[in-house]
Amino acid sequence: MPIFTKKLIYFVTPNLDGFNELGRQLQFFGFEYQVFDRNSALLAALYTEKPCIVVMDEVGMTDSTAIQCLPLLTKLFNGPIFLANFGIDIGKQLEYLRSGVSDFISYPINLQTLIDRLDQLEEHEHIQPYKVLLVDDSDTVAKWASTVLSGAGMVVKHLADPLKVIGWLERFNPDILLLDVYMPQCQGDEIAKLIRQRAQFDSIPIVFLSTETHRGKQLMARSMGGDDFLVKNMDADELVAAVSITAERYRTLRRWMTRDSLTGLLNHTNVVESLAREVARAHKESRQLSYAMVDIDHFKLINDQYGHSVGDRVIKSLSRLLKQSMPNPDAVGRYGGEEFALIWTDHTQIRAAQRTDELRVLFNGLAQSNADGHFVATFSAGVAQLEDGMSAQDLIDAADQALYQAKAAGRNQVGLAPKR
């Protein structure tokens, strides 16, 4: 199976030359494209292969306008349709939206903006359901809340024993914690206070579920670390709305805290934490685990020759390739400036090195653009495998050593850390 799935874009326009050029540039970022200037060819292609997006010129095609083409297009294709335009008034925009256009993009089309928009679409496709940890000793309440929230597409884990909450927060990694206020073992506000003492959980939303309507008591519980207070016999739709809004806000906040702003990958702290979790799991469950450190070659030279913004684009193109290639978004991070971390769970060192090398070849194949044309960037990598007694830091050090060897041996290659 290819590890890097190309994304197909259909351009619908009478301007074949302009869009072929845009398509060629998009190919450097792993996209495929086809340009259609005739209605019949577009419709025939849609029967054969669906793209991930259609970008339509506001002019339409040589034989039909955009508005004429949209009814049949939207019947055959239910993905996003962007309308490329020179600026249209709000009335016309509404007409296009009603005809099936999902978004607008302005001429001249900026390549990086288009790629960012495509990446956002892809992220939306992969949105995971909210995870709710519900701590309540009452089976009746738990059943009611679980049924309502699961019915709205959320994943709910019910815990009757509040003393097990810390373990489950680590294991289940919820987006929100619903906490009963009065339980036989302890009070919900006491548990909230304990949770807030741990740095990794100090921002997780804690919402108290209670029959308590006394405002003073509600405020007291909130002062102990809760974010909100929901009454147990509330309307089901209200419960879903309250949980969704709070969970979504937390996800956005967590994204800002854990991800690197240039690439959207896990930042240094969080990729190291992710590795530490995988190391603990691999030791506990006797699983294979390998780790690769990837570093763009002569990156200072790229910055010096073409400028910092071209350097940034090279970083983004590599991060995009890595993000698309790894099965799990938490398996790749930006370790430092032009250095990336890949966590190969269930991979031996040889297999991880092979797959890292496939990525190296793909990266070599991307034509990076600068003001005068194109150039090729390469990377080197070091791969190490977890052995008995090794910590996450040992694994990082071993991969770093192997990377150093790969650089010394001439760059643009993958080095293997020696077994201990």
Ligand SMILES: Nc1nc2c(ncn2[C@@H]2O[C@H](COP(=O)(O)OP(=O)(O)OP(=O)(O)O)[C@@H](O)[C@H]2O)c(=O)[nH]1
């Ligand atoms: N454009 C850009 N440059 C960065 C960023 N972060 C770090 N850098 C630059 O990356 C360069 C890294 O250079 P070095 O570590 O000397 O190594 P190198 O030139 O990549 O050479 P080798 O690793 O030996 O192949 C430095 O010049 C940093 O300023 C970033 O976010 N954007």
